[in-house]
Amino acid sequence: MATITKLHRSTGTVYKARVRRDNAPELSKCFKNRSDAVKWARACEVEQQRNDAGLTTEAHRHTLSEAVTKYRAEFLPKLRPETARKYAQHLDYWQPHLGHLRLSELTAAKIAEHRDLLATTPIPSKAKSAEKAGPPRYRSPATVNRHLATLGAVLTACVKQWHWLQVSPLQQVAKGSEHNAGTRYLSEDELQRLLTACHESESPALLLAVLLSITTGARQGEILNLRWKDIDLQAGVVQVRVDNETSTKGGIRSLPIAAQVLPLLQARKKQRQQGKVTPLNDDGLLFPSRVSDKQPVQLRTPWETALRRAGIEHFRWHDLRHSCASFLARKGASLLEIGNVLGHKSANTTKRYAHLSEQHTHALVRGMADELLGTAGGEG
Incomplete structure (x- = not known):
């Protein structure tokens, strides 16, 4: 049941809307005009009716901010301190930017929009003056992907742990291409x-x-x-x-x-x-x-x-990790062996070292051919 009360305050007249609900806390909010108070009260009543009829989904009941807060409390303490710190930094971005959205409103398009903002917005400089700040720095595709991965962990918990979502919208969001052309190896x-x-x-x-x-x-x-x-x-x-x-x-x-x-x-x-x-x-x-x-x-x-x-x-x-892989490849280790040492779950992750392993493989093939065929292969 909703009631609208006119209140006179030192700052002016306001209209306070109250919505009483069975077995639930009372809701109230103040507005500068009566029509807005009435609209808000009716919206609350409609939502309560939908809840009573079982028409409101869990995704509509919870916001992303609630999910992030719950994830911080239940999952971050189980991680190593350094890992938890990185996850917390990523969540510090998502919570203020998308936290106000209900999970039902969190679409792939909105996530992709902020993925692009992450990549194109300069990283705030810690320098005290503009002269010392230097040219603007931007997040790499790998860093943007880590932010997406952390958001994905929260949404996966919403699907599999708390059952607030049926499907994660992040599944429809493409990750940036991480170019490894600049991978550095030690000689x-x-x-x-x-x-x-x-x-x-x-x-x-x-x-x-x-x-x-x-x-x-x-x-x-x-x-x-x-x-x-x-x-x-x-x-x-x-x-x-x-x-x-x-x-x-x-x-x-x-x-x-x-x-x-x-x-x-x-x-x-x-x-x-x-x-x-x-x-x-x-x-x-x-x-x-x-x-x-x-x-x-x-x-x-x-x-x-x-x-x-x-x-x-x-x-x-x-890059010490990359260098280890390069030294292994030079000694004849296969991509599978390199991946096992580095702890790669996916073979695609190890493909960045394919050219190093191929050099050794080509040498093996040439050596085998020379030993088996000698000069016979060149005879007409």
């Missing part, structure tokens, strides 16, 4: 210069972290979040635990520890044990921060310093 000379610079670094963790990355192909987050329980020094293997940040979607990869890396791990464990009455906690981080043992160390500054000393330009930590 063997660059690798030696980098390792020398890491060895001379003030950071005691940098050399070991870089060696683990280049020899296992694991992601930076996977390396820095390693715990002692993941390291089997006797067997010479490391268990890389992965979560939703990676394409493997959960599970564990077992990777061998290089013979040159094993002594460094043993020495680090011995150093961590010195001066402690209790044994080293197996659940402790391999690379803990000095600020908190529960947080991994930050290696950005030591890493950039090492690159500068080594004279290596336009190289990211993630």
Whole structure:
């Protein structure tokens, strides 16, 4: 039942609409004119009637903002801190831009519109002045795709966990093409210069972290979040635990520890044990921060310093992963083997290294032909 009450306030006259509902909280809202108050009250009554008749879908009852809030509470705490931080950053974009929409109103066209805005809107600069800000920077196709993937995780929960949606509208939204033409690989000379610079670094963790990355192909987050329980020094293997940040979607990869890396791990464990009455906690981080043992160390500054000393330009930590794949390909590893090492779920992800593997395959074929045919193939 709806009632309209005229109220006189210091700011002027308003009309307060009240809608009383059985077994539900009362709804109320103020308007500057009576006609708007009446329209709002009637709309509330119509919606209540639809609810009572079972005509309102779950997608109409919930907004995207509700879904995002629920996802933050139920799913983000289960992720690794770094992964949760990235997901939260993506959700910080979607919630204010599309959160007001009911799930029934969230169409593929609206998502695609904001996909394009993400790609064409400059990233806000942290510089204090325009002179220091430099030219505008834009999000890469890969970054835009990660934003879409996080939104997709929320909508998947709406479909499979909470049953607020029947189908995710994101399924009809195309992702941007991630061009890998600029994928950077280390040459063997660059690798030696980098390792020398890491060895001379003030950071005691940098050399070991870089060696683990280049020899296992694991992601930076996977390396820095390693715990002692993941390291089997006797067997010479490391268990890389992965979560939703990676394409493997959960599970564990077992990777061998290089013979040159094993002594460094043993020495680090011995150093961590010195001066402690209790044994080293197996659940402790391999690379803990000095600020908190529960947080991994930050290696950005030591890493950039090492690159500068080594004279290596336009190289990211993630390119160590690409370099590992390139070294494997040069040694004759197949795309399947490279994908297994890197933890790729889809063979398409490993195709960026196809040209490296093909070079070795072509050499094998030519060598086989020369051995079998000799000069016979050239005789007329």
